[in-house]
Amino acid sequence: MSVTTLGIKLDGVTRARLGVVSKKLDRTPHWFMKKAILALIEKVEAGAGIEVLVPVEALAQDTMRHSIARRHAVN
Known part of the structure; x- marks a missing residue:
């Protein structure tokens, strides 16, 4: 199975929230x-x-x- 790294853009507040809930569950x-x-x-x-x-x-x-459909409708 091939593995590919994907990126996701998060603002600072969301990233901080992710850190808090991850630590709360003792997970990354x-x-x-x-x-x-x-x-x-x-x-x-x-x-x-x-x-x-x-x-x-x-x-x-x-x-x-x-929205994929909206994006294609505009092009």
Whole structure:
């Protein structure tokens, strides 16, 4: 199995929160992020839609760079 490193941009506040919750669980931030990503993948694979993952109110604030369909519609 090939392994590729992916990057994620986090603001300072989110990065600090990640550090706090990771320490609280006695785990690394990498472990926490990987578990969170895998949990979301499993939800979507089980049939969850975007409305299950993101509150409907927040969807209106979604920017074009976060929606593949919107991004392709503009190009």
